[in-house]
Amino acid sequence: MSDAWPTPPEGLCTLPAVIETEVAILGAGIHGAALARELTLRGVACALVDKGEVGGGTSQWSSQLLHGGIRYMLTGDITQMREGLIERATWARIAPRRCRWEAFWMPHRFLVEGLAHRFGIGLYDHWGADRPGWPPELKLGRVPRATFEADPRAVGGPFRGATAYADLMTWDRELTKDLAASSGAVLLDVHEPETFEDAGGNLTTLHLRDRRDGTLRRLKAQRWVFALGPWTDKAMARWFGETRKRLRLSSGIHLWFDAVAGCERPWAIRRPKGRILFVIPRDGLLQVGTTEREVEEGWVPIVEAEREELFQALEANLPAIPWRRLPVRSEELGVRPLVASSGDTTHLSREAVLERHGRFQNLSLVLGGKLTTARALMDRLATELTGRPCAASKTEPLRLWDGQNPEIR
Template sequence: MTRTLSTQVLVVGGGINGTGIARDLALRGVRVALVEKGELGGGTSSASSGMLHGGLRYLQKDPEVTLHSCVDSGNIQRIAPHLIFRIPFLMPIFRDDPIGPELAEIGLEMYDRFQAFKRGKPHTRLSREQALRLEPALSPQIECAFTLDEWGVDAARLCAANALDAVDRGALVRTHSEVMSLLQVGGRVTGARVRDGITGEEWEIEAALVMNAAGPWLPKVARLAGLDVKLRPGKGIHLVFERRVSDLAIYARGIDGRDMFTFPHEQNSMAGTTDDDFYGDLDRMTTTEDEVAYVLQAIERSIPGIRRHRVCHVIAGVRPTLFGFGKYEDELSRDYQVIDHGERDGVPGLFTIAGGKLAAYRLMAEDASDRLCAKLGVREPCRTALLPLPGGEAPLDVAALSRRFRVGWPAALRLFFRHGAHAPRVLEQNAALPCAEPAPPAPRIVCACEPVTDAELVHVALREGLRTLTDCSLRVRLGIGACQGASCAAAAAGVLAEALGWSAERAAYELATFLSGRWRAATPALAGPQIAALELHRAADLGARGFTRGDRAGAAGEDTPQRDAAWETA
C-alpha cells in the first residue's frame, strides 16, 4: 500500500544543504518534507574535514568563497556554539617549499582581515625552536612556522540539529527513504515517489516545489525528470587515527604540491584530504592503496613519526563540485549554484542546489530558500542566522549535569557537545528504560571511546527518529574510535532493540551490518599495529555470533507508537 501526503516543498537529500534548507523553510512557516536515502549527513557532509574554515587556499582565486565562508562561519558559531571547537593550525615552512616565509606571511596577513568574521585569532610567526617546542612531533627540518586559527564542527550532528529544528517546527524528515521517481503532471514536477529502504513501504509525496539537494547524487535525481545537471565530482579521503596525534592541526604538502593537513577532530586526529575526479559508483566507494599512501607521504614530511600511529579507519566522500573543463581538481571553483529548472529547462517545480562549502551552508540555504519562497509567494524573511539551533540556546553547567545524573565528567562533556542545552533532557530518557526499577539507574557507558551512554541511544532512537545501529556512528559517534565497535556495538544493538522493539533477527542484522561497515572502513589503511587490532576486533565479532540469521525485515519495532509522532505525520 502506498501512503500519500502533500506538502509545499519536498527536499531531496539530508546532507547539510538539504537539512539547512528544510530548517530555513520551516522557520518561515513553509510546510516541508525531507527525504534522505541513508542517514542524515551520511554522504558528503560527514566525509568532509568537519571544518568551518574560510579557506586560506581560496583567497587567490575565489576570494568570494573565502568571504562567504568566514562570514557564515561566524553565524554558525552563534547559533550552534556547542557543536564547534577551535582548531589552531601550525603551518611549517620548509627550505624547499615553493612559497617561502615572506610570501606565506603576506597571504596570512590578507587572511587575518577575514578572521574577525569568525572570531579567529590573527596569525603569528614562530621560529623553528618555538614551533618545535609547541609541537615536538614536527620535523626538525622546518625553517619556521606560522599559526592560524580555524574552527571544527561535528558535521553529521550539524545536519541532525538542522533536521531536528525543522521537525520541531512541523517538518517531516524521513531517513532511509529514497526517491524512486519524480511525479510529473504536464511537464511540471509535482512531487516524488519515495521508497523506505527498511520497511519497503512506498510513499507518494506531492509538493508544490521539489528541491534537489542530493549532493553528488543530484545528477541522478535530475535525470528522473529527464534533466542533465553536470557536476565535476571530486573524491576526497581522510585517514582517522585512533587518538590525537598532535595538539595542533599541522599543514603538510603532497608530492604534487597540494596543501593537506592532519588535525585534531573531536577524540581523534584526521589527515587529508585528496581531491580526485571520481567516475565510479557513489554507493560502492572504496579507498585505494594509492590514496592512503599519498596522504601518509604528505603528512610524513611534516610529522616524520606519523606511521607509528594507528589509522583505525578511512572516510571517503565525493564533493559535488560545479562542472568545469580543462582544469585540475584543485583549481575548480568551490562556489555554489541554485538552479530553477523551470527557467533553465522549462521544467517548473524542480530546483537543484549544487557545489558549495560546509562553512557557508547557512548562506546557501538562505539563498535557495529565498528562491523557493519567491515561487511560493512566501514573504517571511530568513531567520536562520538569528535563532539558535536546538541545544544552542544557552550554555550549560556540565559539572552540575555530571553530578545530577551520576555520569562521569567526560561523558557529560561529550553529551553537552552533541546536545547542548538539551543534554539534561537526553539523560532523563533513562527514567523511561524498561529495567528502571525501583529508581532509574545511572546512565551506563555503552561506547567508552566517545563516550556514549545508553540514555543517549534511547534518546536518539525515540526522539530523533534514528533508525539503524549503523546510523549511530554518525548521530552520536558510536564505535568509530579505537575499538571500531568491537566492545560497544553489540551492547548498543541491545539498547536499541529494547527502545525500538527490534526482533532478535533484526538486532543480529543491525550488528553484522555495523561491524561489516567498520571492517570496510578499516581495511584500506591496514598496516602496522592496526593489524593486531583488526585481528582482535574480528575475533570479538565472530567469536560471539550465534546461529540466528540476521534479517532486516524483522523490524517489529518499525513505526511503534513509542516513536515521536512528529516523524510520522507531515
C-alpha cells in the first residue's frame, strides 16, 4: 500500500447540495459504521462521512480478530478481556457470515510455562464459554504431542508443546461495510471535510468537497460525532486550531506469505513486553505479525527495521521454515489509536474514551478503542445521544453490503 487515501472510484454522487440530518458522523471506520447502525436501530436519521471509502483506513489493517485479548491474561487487564469475550459472542451472533471460530495454539518452551498456559488459557476459555456456532471438530486445551510435532513450525525450535484456545477470526473491512449497509445513513464517502460553521456554542454546518469531481456540499446536523481513529488530533488541529494531543499512536505490521504445508492451526507466540507474534493460515496464505512502534501520523510507511525485526522473530521461534525465501505476497501496516498517557505504548490500554467536547456542546469524540468492542461502545454512545437503549443491537443480524457470503476456508 502506498497511499492511505487512494484515487476516488469512478462515478458521480447524486446527493443534493445541502443535506440535513439529526446526527453527523465523521469517520466511516468500524466505530463510525457501528454508530450509524445503532442510530438507525433507534430510528434516528444520520449521515456517515469519510475522506475515503467505508472501512478503507485503519479498519482494514487490524489483526482481523474478534477476541478477548489473550495478552490481557499476561498484563492483568481482566476486565477488558472479559468485555471482549462477551462482545466476541455477540459478533458471532449478528455477523456469522463474516466470522470463523478457530483453535489458536500458544506454544510453550518448558514445563512450567506450559502449566501456566493451561491455567491461564483455561480461565480464558471458561470466561469465554459462550461460543455460538463453535465447530465441534475444533479441540481446546493441551495439544497432543504427535499433533504438535507434525506441524513444521515445531521442528527445531524452542517449543516443547502447545495449548489450544478459542478465538474468532473475521474479515474486518467487510464487517465494517456490513455495519454501514445495516444502517439507513446518508453516505458521504470520498468527501473531504473542509470547514465548519458554528453558532451559540454548537456546530451547525460542515462544508464538504466531493473528491470525485470537486462538487461542494453542505451537511447540517443537530449532533456531531467524530470517530476519526488515529487522524483525530491532526483533524482537530486543522479544523479548530487545537494543539492538545488526545491520542498516542502505535503501529503494527502484517506480512502475508504463501501457505506452508502442514501449518493448519493459527499460532500465538508470547514475546517480550506482553506482545504476541501471530502466525495465522487464512485465505490460502500465511499471515504473520506484528511488531510495534510509536508513530506520529495516522498513516506511516513500513520501515525496513520493522521487517527485519519480524523476520528475526520468526527465525528465532520457527527456524524450520525458510522465511526469507518465501515470497511476500502483500504487507500492511495499521496504526492503533491509544488514549494518551505515559509509558511504553506496548503497555497502554486499548480501552476507549467518549469525550464531550469542551467548546462545542453538541460534539462527541470517540478516542481509542478496538475492533472487538466497537459495537458495545457505539451502543453506549447511541444510548447517551438518544436516551434510548436498544436490545436489538445484540441480536439483529447484519445485512451483507455485497449480498454475497465470503469464501470461508
